[in-house]
Amino acid sequence: MGQGPTITTIAQRAGVSIASVSRVLNGLPTRQETERKVLAAAEELGYVRNAVARSLKSRRTHQVAFAMADVGNPAYLAMLREIQPVLKAAGYRLVLHSTDAVVADEIEVLHSLGERYVDGLIMVPLRVTEAHLAMLASARAPVVIIGSVPEGTPVDNVRADSRTGVRLALDHLHALGRRRIGLVNGPLDTVPGAARGAAYREALGALGLPYDEELVEIGDFYRAEGGRAVATLLDRVPDLDALMCANDLIALGALDVLRAAGRRVPRDVAVVGMDDTDLAAASWPSLSSVSLGSAERGRAAAELLLDRLRHGEREPRLVTVPPHLVVRASTGRAGAEEPRGDAP
Amino acid sequence: MGQGPTITTIAQRAGVSIASVSRVLNGLPTRQETERKVLAAAEELGYVRNAVARSLKSRRTHQVAFAMADVGNPAYLAMLREIQPVLKAAGYRLVLHSTDAVVADEIEVLHSLGERYVDGLIMVPLRVTEAHLAMLASARAPVVIIGSVPEGTPVDNVRADSRTGVRLALDHLHALGRRRIGLVNGPLDTVPGAARGAAYREALGALGLPYDEELVEIGDFYRAEGGRAVATLLDRVPDLDALMCANDLIALGALDVLRAAGRRVPRDVAVVGMDDTDLAAASWPSLSSVSLGSAERGRAAAELLLDRLRHGEREPRLVTVPPHLVVRASTGRAGAEEPRGDAP
């Protein structure tokens, strides 16, 4: 674990200059004899190029950062799963930042781009504040934002379309004959919470259904809170026949509570989740869920970043990934349902 | 996005030498007046330290790599979730490597330590080959291996104890009165497959139950394959009353197949999974599962690495994380069960 060999060591051993060593190692034209000597020396010494020194000179680190709120969140993980191989294939390493849902941490990540330890950044901000915009305008490396960013912000941008997503879910429920469709949402001061709430109202309108605020309940984006919200909602509106849940965890909470209340899913109440996480397929009954294309967004972001790293300056691009509905048992047709259960 | 300011720029602006700038920025004793000028200049110029140049000089990158087979695997993710904050708190960035279950990729990661782009590495190898051992012996940076490594290998090592884990599960099933306990395993040429198979046999012995190879079926560590293996097993041994599954995905497949076959869980057949992933809590009935302490292993690995980075040479350490059984509905007591279902 001592001092590894450097090109200087090799140069001495091979009896040539460090410039020749460098040229050989970089495949620049060299006399065969020189090449042979250098390669032999490198081999014997077990030489490995020092990435730090290379980066200093070349101003390229071959690293890209991915910053999101929480390593544990399946939606971010779906992105990560796509981003990783794309970057790897292009010869980039991935530096992972978890900002713990703290805005100051996100700003810090943007600031640290100035340290030049990465060539670019893919970020999923919780919400985009003034501070974000200021940092983005002066960012010292290319940035791709997953999420919505105001018109004119000088970064590539990848968006989901939860509006259409909610719409797809409600259309589906409507087509199944459901008319009393509740919404179980997360906090309205979050970007997804606000968007999904508005989309719900709008989609109802498009279907010619009345908006009834009795049918809306706000909890949080977790299973227990979601379940609690559903319980409240069930008490208030006993005749509801479908639930649109703002994410899959809430939907799992809904399944728990419905089961405990003796409501059959989907016969009595159909349930739709959102994000189409792994959990949706694992649950019983399996959960119909609106995919907002996390994987596709991750891939698109990685490709935008690579493109910019390769081709330098160009107009910022906007990519919007369309959602799609994954139909499973929780909204399945008659017969595809779970019977009354006696859960522990 | 042009050339950022360097300490030279600051030095000129402040009318001092670059050495003074460096000293001020590193908090070394300086005259107040100098400090003021330097900080003012740095502030005006929006200076940020160049991490690459720093690393070159200091031989420290403040980066640590984590290498595992597959970003999508929940067990690795549980580790990652613990590793990330520990490293972050200590001022290290995390570089993520996914080796796609290819041994050559793992070797490559070990080799690339010579590039010195990280200060250390945490690796979860699929299996430890001769090539691994050779690379580990000559690794150019501290390495922590999660998994088992032969006595005497010069690396810190964190192990799970799946032997005890299987034992816990079988004890539990036995205590519930189950006597015909099947094993649904993954391939025997994998480390976990082999270990779990042996542990099953041993645990049966300890309980005074006969080992019946009829009760063992090999599939793969995925849901569909697991389900298929269970179907075969059910055909062959219709009277089995419990299933030990080598991971949670297999167990989910088991639930699918049992439900389709009209067997009630847990009344007719109790099911235990392994790894205690998020999916275990999401499924219905929720899945009893043996936790092998992925999170704890991740944390232990991160702490071992940090300790070594701080204190340099010391004897390699071995940490074994004890497993524990998480009891949920799939082995619940009578009444805590799912009734006969008519799944889609």
Add this chain to the structure above:
DNA sequence: CGCGTTGCTGTAAACGTTTACCGTGTTTCG
């Protein structure tokens, strides 16, 4: 008043590469 401290600052070397530039020896061609 001279000398050893003390406190700060500047010069320069070093970290390990890449690369512009120049010198040397060989080839080519008029």
Add this chain to the structure above:
DNA sequence: CGAAACACGGTAAACGTTTACAGCAACGCG
């Protein structure tokens, strides 16, 4: 046969820091 072209390879500078060392002014003390 001499000049021009060429192919290689060496010297040295640069990337942006940190830091050993030396210089210098002010100061205390005998």
